[in-house]
Amino acid sequence: MENTFNQDVYLLNVEVMNMEAIIEVHALTKSYGDIRAVKGIDLLVKKGSLLAFVGPNGAGKSTTIHMLTTLLKPDSGDIIIAGFKVGPNDEKIKHEIGIVFQDSVLDDLLTVQENLMIRGSFYGLTRKELNIAVANAMTVTDIHDIAKRRFGKLSGGQKRRVDIARALIHQPNVLFLDEPTTGLDPQTRLKVWDTIEKLQKEKGMTVFLTTHYMEEAGKADYVYVIDDGKIVAMGSPNDLKNQYSSDTLQIKPLHKKDFTPLLDADQVPYKIQADTVIIPLNDVWDAEALIAKYRLHIVSFQVLNGTMDDAFVAITGKELRDL
Ligand code: ADP
Ligand code: MG
Secondary structure, eight states: OOOOOOHHHHHHHHHHHHTTEEEEEEEEEEEETTEEEEEEEEEEEETTOEEEEEOOTTSSHHHHHHHHTTSSOOSEEEEEETTEETTTTHHHHHHHEEEEOSSOOSOTTSBHHHHHHHHHGGGOOOHHHHHHHHHHHHHHHTOGGGTTSBGGGSOHHHHHHHHHHHHHTTOOSEEEEESTTTTSOHHHHHHHHHHHHHHHHHHOOEEEEEESOHHHHTTSSEEEEEETTEEEEEEOHHHHHHHHOOEEEEEEESOHHHHHHHHHHTTOOOEEETTEEEEEESSTTHHHHHHHHHGGGEEEEEEEOOOHHHHHHHHHSOOGGGO
16 A cells, blocks of 8 residues: 655654654664564654554564664664663663563562562662652552552553553653553553553653554654554654544435435445445535435434544554454
């Protein structure tokens, strides 16, 4: 599918965001043998922003996040985080960043507090500093009430919040999370998002997260869409919805077979989904004239706003729910 990635918009964004970029990535590539996982990507992340890095499974999200967090060596390209270059300055960068991995690194048999104390002990803090750091991390993630529970016995959402607390003990400025909400039920996903948004809004932290839930990316300040190792779209959630999705008039006709020939004759574009006829709208008010014109054929109708999922389908040609 033709992708409509707009290089001019990109360059403009680069210019605007460059002033306060805390993460800069240029021409980054990585292959595993014959598999070219990341094919030359550029990224800029504004200090204090929440960035969603979205793409289907296998797109290259984890590979990218592992390179950004110094865990995987790029084949080529540059990464600068908080002014430090990945490679020569990895130790400095590790102080700046916290990482929440896709799979937890904590010990199921230890309590939440024991896990955090052990992890915190890697940072060379005094006992007193460590106690304070762990308590602070527990406060911001709202896990004091489960401090004495065994990690292995917690629910998925509780575990995620403890994982996030673990990544916060050394007070990083940038938090990376790889699919923090994957596999959680919708309500739990919201709770984890609350925690992430709180970190950004109240602590001024820069958050870089990957997700394959496009609707979730709608809550970010900025979205990069990666597909097959390349950035295929970028912008604010509103930019992406405006550019790649449209509002629709969804009509339940009296008889589909009588109704669609009328649309064909009037050259009104439409799609059929089960017993619903979906008409894309350039302007939401166009719905009014269409409803008036065809009212005798309409059982019911609704006007829906374009969604992030629609935008994703338009950008990648893929349905996320198939992934
Ligand atoms: P995502 O996180 O977006 O699902 P990944 O970065 O994990 O994508 O994977 C990108 C591509 O690289 C996929 O084709 C995947 O199969 C491949 N890949 C990832 N890790 C490895 C590895 N350690 N060895 C070989 N291939 C890998
Ligand atoms: Mg991944």
